[in-house]
Amino acid sequence: MPNVQIAPEQASTIAPQIDLVLYVLTGLSVFFFFAVCAVLVFLAIRYRKGTKVNRTIVDPHAGTALELTWTIIPTIMAIAMFFWATVVFFQYSRIPDDAMEVLVTGKQWMWKIQHPNGKREINELHVPVGVPVKLTMTSEDVIHSFFVPAFRVKRDVLPGRYSNLWFEPTKTGTYHLFCAEYCGTDHSRMVGQVVVMEPEDYQRWLAGEFTAVPAASAGEQLFTKLGCVTCHEGNSPRGPALKDVFGKEVQLQTGEIVLADEDYIRESILNPQAKLVAGYPPLMPTFQNQIKEQDIFTLINYIKSMKDDQESGSQS
Amino acid sequence: MSTIAARPESALMPKRHYANVKHSVASWLLTTDHKRIAILYLISITVFFAVGGFFASMIRLELLTPKGDLFDGDTYNKMFTLHGIIMIFFFLIPSIPAVLGNFLIPLMVGAKDLAFPKINLLSWYLYIIGGLLAVWALVKGGVDTGWTFYTPYSSTYAKTEVFLAVSAAFIAGFSSILTGLNFIVTIHKMRAPGLTWFRLPLFVWAHYATSLIQILGTPVVAITLVLVGVERIWGKGIFDPSLGGDPVLFQHLFWFYSHPAVYIMILPGMGVISEVITCFSRKRIFGYEFIAFSSLAIAIVGFLVWGHHMFVSTQSTYAGMVFSFLTFLVAVPSAIKVFNWTATLYKGEITFEAPMLYAFGFIGLFTIGGLTGLFLGAMATDIHFHDTYFVVAHFHYVMVGGMVMGFMCGLHFWWPKMTGRMYPATIASIAAIIVFIGFNLTFFPQFILGYLGMPRRYHEYAAEFQVLNVMSTAGASILGVGYAIPGFYFMWSLFFGPAAGPNPWGAKGLEWQTQSPPTTFNFDEGQPIVVEEAYAYSIGGSESVS
Numbered sequence: 001m002p003n004v005q006i007a008p009e010q011a012s013t014i015a016p017q018i019d020l021v022l023y024v025l026t027g028l029s030v031f032f033f034f035a036v037c038a039v040l041v042f043l044a045i046r047y048r049k050g051t052k053v054n055r056t057i058v059d060p061h062a063g064t065a066l067e068l069t070w071t072i073i074p075t076i077m078a079i080a081m082f083f084w085a086t087v088v089f090f091q092y093s094r095i096p097d098d099a100m101e102v103l104v105t106g107k108q109w110m111w112k113i114q115h116p117n118g119k120r121e122i123n124e125l126h127v128p129v130g131v132p133v134k135l136t137m138t139s140e141d142v143i144h145s146f147f148v149p150a151f152r153v154k155r156d157v158l159p160g161r162y163s164n165l166w167f168e169p170t171k172t173g174t175y176h177l178f179c180a181e182y183c184g185t186d187h188s189r190m191v192g193q194v195v196v197m198e199p200e201d202y203q204r205w206l207a208g209e210f211t212a213v214p215a216a217s218a219g220e221q222l223f224t225k226l227g228c229v230t231c232h233e234g235n236s237p238r239g240p241a242l243k244d245v246f247g248k249e250v251q252l253q254t255g256e257i258v259l260a261d262e263d264y265i266r267e268s269i270l271n272p273q274a275k276l277v278a279g280y281p282p283l284m285p286t287f288q289n290q291i292k293e294q295d296i297f298t299l300i301n302y303i304k305s306m307k308d309d310q311e312s313g314s315q316s
Numbered sequence: 317m318s319t320i321a322a323r324p325e326s327a328l329m330p331k332r333h334y335a336n337v338k339h340s341v342a343s344w345l346l347t348t349d350h351k352r353i354a355i356l357y358l359i360s361i362t363v364f365f366a367v368g369g370f371f372a373s374m375i376r377l378e379l380l381t382p383k384g385d386l387f388d389g390d391t392y393n394k395m396f397t398l399h400g401i402i403m404i405f406f407f408l409i410p411s412i413p414a415v416l417g418n419f420l421i422p423l424m425v426g427a428k429d430l431a432f433p434k435i436n437l438l439s440w441y442l443y444i445i446g447g448l449l450a451v452w453a454l455v456k457g458g459v460d461t462g463w464t465f466y467t468p469y470s471s472t473y474a475k476t477e478v479f480l481a482v483s484a485a486f487i488a489g490f491s492s493i494l495t496g497l498n499f500i501v502t503i504h505k506m507r508a509p510g511l512t513w514f515r516l517p518l519f520v521w522a523h524y525a526t527s528l529i530q531i532l533g534t535p536v537v538a539i540t541l542v543l544v545g546v547e548r549i550w551g552k553g554i555f556d557p558s559l560g561g562d563p564v565l566f567q568h569l570f571w572f573y574s575h576p577a578v579y580i581m582i583l584p585g586m587g588v589i590s591e592v593i594t595c596f597s598r599k600r601i602f603g604y605e606f607i608a609f610s611s612l613a614i615a616i617v618g619f620l621v622w623g624h625h626m627f628v629s630t631q632s633t634y635a636g637m638v639f640s641f642l643t644f645l646v647a648v649p650s651a652i653k654v655f656n657w658t659a660t661l662y663k664g665e666i667t668f669e670a671p672m673l674y675a676f677g678f679i680g681l682f683t684i685g686g687l688t689g690l691f692l693g694a695m696a697t698d699i700h701f702h703d704t705y706f707v708v709a710h711f712h713y714v715m716v717g718g719m720v721m722g723f724m725c726g727l728h729f730w731w732p733k734m735t736g737r738m739y740p741a742t743i744a745s746i747a748a749i750i751v752f753i754g755f756n757l758t759f760f761p762q763f764i765l766g767y768l769g770m771p772r773r774y775h776e777y778a779a780e781f782q783v784l785n786v787m788s789t790a791g792a793s794i795l796g797v798g799y800a801i802p803g804f805y806f807m808w809s810l811f812f813g814p815a816a817g818p819n820p821w822g823a824k825g826l827e828w829q830t831q832s833p834p835t836t837f838n839f840d841e842g843q844p845i846v847v848e849e850a851y852a853y854s855i856g857g858s859e860s861v862s
Binding site for chain 1: 460468472473474556564606629630636640648651656658663668684688691704771775784
């Protein structure tokens with residue numbers, strides 16, 4: 001049993017790239033470390049007290065060239081490593097447009113996951129292999145951090161805003177999911193697993209033991225139940241219509257232009273007066289403390305699904 | 317040609333020195349003598365080191381097995397939090413500056429005391445008040461936020477003694493600010509005639525750079541901790557988004573101090589190494605100006621890298637890029653120091669006393685600590701390593717492998733000066749080797765644990781991490797033995813150690829030109845006049861340099 005593993009599995013497209021940066025950094029570090037040690041040990045032995053070696057120093061100022069050498073070479077290497085690591089990071093931070101979106105809510109001390117069709121699970125995330133997956137994450141309480149070592153991905157999960165993370169699994173299997181940001185009593189139990197499945201198995205899993213209420217139609221129900229529908233449908237003067245609004249720019253009363261993304265919609269539900277759309281009165285009540293994070297997700301999904309093409313562009 | 321001065325056996329303890337002029341408790345508690353204050357600090361930080369070390373050993377004991385079978389989650393969380401708070405605020409930050417710096421800076425610049433002796437005593441009292449508050453927090457039930465006090469956990473959710481702990485760190489911070497202020501004024505205004513800036517020992521340069529960070533950085537963390545208290549007590553929304561605050565703002569403010577604080581915890585150690593390497597190589601230091609300026613470079617650039625703690629925090633990618641770049645740059649001055657120390661050995665006349673062994677240990681371990689910092693400064697690899705045991709290993713290599721080794725190095729080097737007595741050399745060398753072995757066995761496996769993905773601050777962990785954790789715990793027990801041994805022989809030395817004489821190592825520097833232990837006002841024959849550069853040992857052509 002005590003066979004010691006020294007490297008984690010590589011199970012995502014980004015993992016080999018990150019590991020390559022890591023190997024090169026390790027190689028350079030090992031080289032520098034052993035070079036320093038070798039010189040140190042050699043000099044310490046050669047010039048130990050009592051040895052008969054030449055100790056005359058001809059020119060005590062001869063050091064400048066050496067100083068410049070060992071300043072400039074490490075600087076160049078450091079800048080090169082910085083550059084490469086940053087390029088890899090930027091690739092990682094660009095989320096593919098076709099990524100499948102899964103919603104993640106962290107709370108002390110569990111992970112709540114919601115799939116595109118509305119299926120929910122806790123402390124487990126099932127995903128298909130070979131498909132980019134985008135996580136949209138928020139927290140109900142303190143800061144958590146979503147960490148899957150086998151994918152080499154990690155991102156803090158914050159209360160009060162959304163953060164994103166994406167990965168594309170390359171191997172089926174079960175991998176650790178850890179909370180990496182200390183969050184209190186059972187931080188070390190805020191763990192779970194990511195199950196990577198063949199796409200057809202994933203589809204079967206997604207449909208199994210579950211009467212699919214697509215998230216969007218669950219959203220429609222909520223939209224009605226919470227009364228959003230009274231002001232946000234048709235051409236009501238009380239509130240802006242939400243059809244086709246997601247991902248567009250909106251002009252506010254202050255003249256400012258903002259992008260209607262997840263964070264904006266979330267803020268407008270919880271703190272409606274913060275960024276009022278131009279031309280509408282400040283009528284909407286706050287839903288702070290009255291709606292769960294997962295329901296906000298559901299509403300946002302519904303708003304995303306409200307495209308013009310559903311009603312064949314009846315409005316301008 | 318200077319050789320090692322008279323062996324200790326032939327020396328006699330001086331009749332009068334700073335420690336025996338008066339004996340009452342009040343004469344110690346109300347002293348304004350920088351040397352006595354240094355001793356007060358030495359005793360107090362040793363007590364805190366023991367408390368922090370106790371928590372460390374409990375942590376390692378719990379982590380022997382994957383299950384949380386020794387403590388429950390809350391208790392474990394309090395243990396690593398108190399380990400961190402005590403070791404950082406009450407041991408590492410004051411360690412070399414407040415003990416060795418306090419004792420030596422006036423001696424090294426040829427002054428009779430620091431510029432503000434009463435403020436120096438005030439710093440110690442502030443430190444003690446802070447320390448007592450920390451102990452009170454501990455006794456009242458502890459605190460469980462981690463030493464980083466991340467919001468909104470610390471400001472809203474934690475049910476432990478956060479306010480007391482935050483107050484403790486706040487008050488200790490003022491002690492640090494006042495010490496830094498005292499050093500800066502002393503170094504500017506009280507240097508002996510002839511002691512120009514470029515004749516100063518590098519220990520003094522390192523403390524000058526450290527003091528700059530202390531007075532510029534510490535107020536920011538003090539304000540931040542006040543804000544946490546305000547949110548916690550009065551519910552004013554600053555960091556908690558449900559009150560309208562921003563949790564990431566806390567991280568910016570906190571690391572704006574706490575990253576430079578890492579340099580408070582390493583620069584003084586570097587200063588010690590420069591003194592010791594030259595002494596036991598009997599040679600002028602290689603690249604004096606480069607080492608001196610690299611301390612300042614570290615202090616200045618060190619203020620601009622705090623965002624590398626926040627690459628996965630949703631901080632802007634472009635901001636992260638700048639922080640990453642500066643982090644790579646700040647590695648260069650550290651590398652320069654390592655190369656210069658190594659080059660100093662060239663053509664030296666090297667002996668291997670205990671302080672020199674600690675100095676070699678420092679160079680090796682600090683190099684590993686510094687290089688692994690690059691893995692965390694590179695954005696691509698940091699997303700994997702962030703908040704794992706790799707980080708734990710990295711900062712222990714810097715702070716324990718660097719600063720604690722540096723502190724032990726300096727303590728062994730200047731112990732004869734501070735107490736007038738020698739300690740048993742062979743046992744000291746053995747202890748140094750035990751510390752080195754124990755340290756590596758404790759912390760090296762943690763690099764691999766971090767790579768495998770074990771998050772830090774985990775009280776239970778996946779079974780496949782156990783073997784490496786057992787190695788780490790085994791190493792910790794060796795390390796504990798290595799730290800305990802000096803406790804015994806230093807105590808022995810105080811009473812039975814042979815008298816050291818003024819300069820047992822044959823070292824250069826003004827502190828060695830007065831008796832050991834020095835008298836209250838250091839130089840009874842009047843202020844010394846400096847006519848030569850630092851480290852004017854016989855090798856290295858010092859005579860030929862102006």
